[in-house]
Amino acid sequence: AERRIPGALRFDIDAVKDTDSDLPHMLPRPEAFAAAVGAMGIGDGMRIVVYDGLGLFAAPRVRWTFKTFGATDVVMLEGGFPKWQAENRPIEHGPPRSRAARSFTARLDHSAVAxxxxIARALAEGTAQVVDARPGDRFRGEAPEPRAGVRSGHMPGSLNLPFPAIVENGQLKSPEAIAAAFAEAGVDLDRPLITSCGSGVSAAILSTALETIGKPARALYDGSWAEWGASDRPLATGPAKRG
Incomplete structure (x- = not known):
């Protein structure tokens, strides 16, 4: 049975995406995004509060998507639905109520999307650090990728910070713990950063964490490993080579 915070709308990251791409979660075209969210009843000038069922997994990607398409007031519910339930707050059951369509103006911020x-230029020229949120065994090439036809390993020169290292009980850890985790992964927080992961979802967790400590990422690699690992671009295995 469907359960949600009363009045909440469902945003499906597997539906609101570029349906012409073979990659799992590429950004849709601006007009397609505007049509999808406008039909949900989301319009210009509204405050958008995003949450997910795990506490902190898909919500950062949805928030990043809205912000990348020009929404200015987008926040995440701390702890998501698990925390809401744990605090015995009201829950709505059954099909969601329909809302009147609104107009959403989507303007893609190309600079936020790598x-x-x-990525190849940033790594070759050293102009930005690429931080990969996938599990260490997949980054090192010791475990298979979940998607068919995708090699295991990482982009030569990229760094690895598996996203669970900065999440606790469905919430981001403290700013101090976040900064320490990035430093431990070999990241220089004073240099430009691009986040990446398996398909562009958990990279947004790293991007959100960087924002909370005042070191926002330059961009997120939308195709992420699903694209790079399926191509013939160079690949490295083993631990990250630092500095």
């Missing part, structure tokens, strides 16, 4: 060429 592609494979941007």
């Amino acid at each position: 592609d494979a060429g941007d």
